[in-house]
Amino acid sequence: MLNLNGFTGTEQYFIHPLFNTIKYTDGIKFIGDNKASWLITDILAVLSHEPKVKKGYEQEGFISIKINFIENKATATYTDGNEKILYTQKYKITDFLKHFEISEGKLNLYYTNGVLMLAREY
Numbered sequence: 001m002l003n004l005n006g007f008t009g010t011e012q013y014f015i016h017p018l019f020n021t022i023k024y025t026d027g028i029k030f031i032g033d034n035k036a037s038w039l040i041t042d043i044l045a046v047l048s049h050e051p052k053v054k055k056g057y058e059q060e061g062f063i064s065i066k067i068n069f070i071e072n073k074a075t076a077t078y079t080d081g082n083e084k085i086l087y088t089q090k091y092k093i094t095d096f097l098k099h100f101e102i103s104e105g106k107l108n109l110y111y112t113n114g115v116l117m118l119a120r121e122y
Contacts, residue, residue: 001101002034007118019044027118028109035099039067046078046087047111053087056080063111069097070105081110 007027014029016022022044032040043065046053057063062081067074074094078087097105108119 002030002099003101004030004107004118005120008120010117010121013115016041016044019048021114022047022111022116023114024116025118025121027121028116031100036096039094039096042089043076043109043116046076046089047116050078050087053078056084056086057111061112065109065111067107067109068105069094069102069107071097 004027007025007030010025010027013023013025016024018041024040024044028040047057047063048054053063056078060080060082063086064079064081065076066079067076072093072095074091074096076089076091077085078089079085096107100107110117110119110122112122
């Protein structure tokens with residue numbers, strides 16, 4: 001099982017070819033390179049195209065993404081960092097927990113200064 005605890009910063013930034021206005025860190029790349037590219041692509045699409053999320057980012061300069069995994073399902077909640085919910089995405093099936101070891105089935109990400117990162121990389 002893959003552990004994300006080793007990521008506490010980043011050596012470089014990466015750019016997805018479909019979402020070239022958002023950079024992401026080593027930790028995010030690691031997730032995408034290891035069986036969860038679908039999740040990273042989906043998050044980048046929401047950050048780029050969901051009107052409420054874009055407006056929240058314009059106003060606050062910060063988006064918090066909390067993903068709760070329960071067995072083979074997940075819910076991603078996008079907030080403005082002050083717990084105001086901007087968008088929620090439900091996933092009916094995922095095998096994320098088969099591949100990644102995360103505390104309490106929760107993955108926390110931040111988006112600020114045009115960079116998507118693991119909370120530990122902030």
